[in-house]
Amino acid sequence: MATQKRRTLRELAHSRAGDKGDISNISVIAYDISDFARLEEYLTPERVKQHFAGVVQGEVRRYSLPALGALNFVMEKALGGGVTRSLALDAHGKCLSSAMLSLELPATE
Template sequence: MKLHELAHARAGDKGDISNLSLIAYQRKDYALLLREVTPERVRAHFAGVVHGTVTRYELPQLGALNFVMQQALGGGVTRSLALDAHGKCLGAALLAMEITLPAS
């Protein structure tokens, strides 16, 4: 299953840092996001794009996870030659991540 089936994303960028929020559509899916969408998996998903650390912040009251990705924008939005490899584009790319549902 792809993340976009369970959640939506919001994104922002500042300098060479991308900030992605992943928000569950339904509260019951938050635990699955916690288990499946780790900082390590997010960094691996963005291999070649994110060259620094990925820090995850948990927001259980909102059913959301926030990821701060360092060295993620080719030196910063104003310095990068990439065609929109910035916040919103990375948010959409995160939603394409495959996750595994628990066996029922």
């Protein structure tokens, strides 16, 4: 019987992030283009919003860039009113992109 292994997103992809006002923008880029379909299937806007429950108060939109093996997420109302207004300790893009990479993927054989 094959052993199933849970993996984090960090094992399959890296991320880039930015922020403007109260919007966080996170791109997830597959290390290997062959993993892109798996990421695209699993990383839905709903799943990302659930992962950031309590942080992202607005809409999450996803843009797919298959030629780059990347997904771009735009998360509104994600920075406590904006980087300069938030009392959160460094809760901007880079911290959120690191948190995104901790997301667990479904087990594979």
